Amino acid sequence: MKKLEERILRDGQVLGENILKVDSFLTHQVDFSLMKEVGQIFAEAVKDAGVTKVVTIEASGIAPAVYVSEALNVPMIFAKKAKNITMTEGILTAEVYSFTKQVTSTVSIAGKFLTSDDKVLIIDDFLANGQAAKGLITIIEQAGAQVEAVGIVIEKSFQNGRQVLETAGYRVLSLARIAGFEKGQVVFTEADI
Numbered sequence: 734m735k736k737l738e739e740r741i742l743r744d745g746q747v748l749g750e751n752i753l754k755v756d757s758f759l760t761h762q763v764d765f766s767l768m769k770e771v772g773q774i775f776a777e778a779v780k781d782a783g784v785t786k787v788v789t790i791e792a793s794g795i796a797p798a799v800y801v802s803e804a805l806n807v808p809m810i811f812a813k814k815a816k817n818i819t820m821t822e823g824i825l826t827a828e829v830y831s832f833t834k835q836v837t838s839t840v841s842i843a844g845k846f847l848t849s850d851d852k853v854l855i856i857d858d859f860l861a862n863g864q865a866a867k868g869l870i871t872i873i874e875q876a877g878a879q880v881e882a883v884g885i886v887i888e889k890s891f892q893n894g895r896q897v898l899e900t901a902g903y904r905v906l907s908l909a910r911i912a913g914f915e916k917g918q919v920v921f922t923e924a925d926i
Contacts, residue, residue: 734774734908738921740767741887747914751861751889759858759886760793765800771908772800775856775884778906778926779805782881784854786810786847788873790829790840790865797886798856805854810847812840812869825875829868832861842872849877860885860907863894870903882906890922 746754758764775797787809789798795811802809812827815838823844830837847853853873857865866883873880883898888907895905905925912922 734771734924734926736767736770737886737909741909741919745919747917747919750914751892753887753911753919755887759796763796768796768800771797771886772804774908774926775801775854775906776804779854779882783852784881785851786853787856788812788853788869789856790869793858794856797858801854801856801884810842812842812872814838814840825872827868827871830864832864840868840872844876847873847876847878851876851878852881853878854881855883858886860888860894860905861892863897866894866898887911
């Protein structure tokens, strides 16, 4: 997605060898018009897959996932990183390691929101090592639902997340694929959609 790549080049900040800060439009402050376009592109890419739910993980995946669910006209569910007192029964959980925060969290979704009839599109802001997507896949499969694809706004192609997911048999769709960082600049490789 050319518009997303241009925004990354303009507003993204490379921090160290493998961190890209995009807090001005995705991970802290949200550019709703860009996210709406992101949603429409993902929806178009899976329009024939029969997706019934969009699933993400809090917090930065929520904005793009909402716009994808709007474009598909299906519910969006987000996995919570902290269980609250109202989540009392039928909870589906998985352990997820955060590359950025360098902590492991137990993420949860109330089982009543996923059924074996569901065809799920996972949406997330970044793909690095694939741990968040793997955790969501675990939860979705606990419910007996089917993962149709994993949609990623920004993929770090120089890390192994795509390989992990594709080797496990999952379709990965990325809007911006980063080949690496050279002298503090983002270098892109060809995106999926």
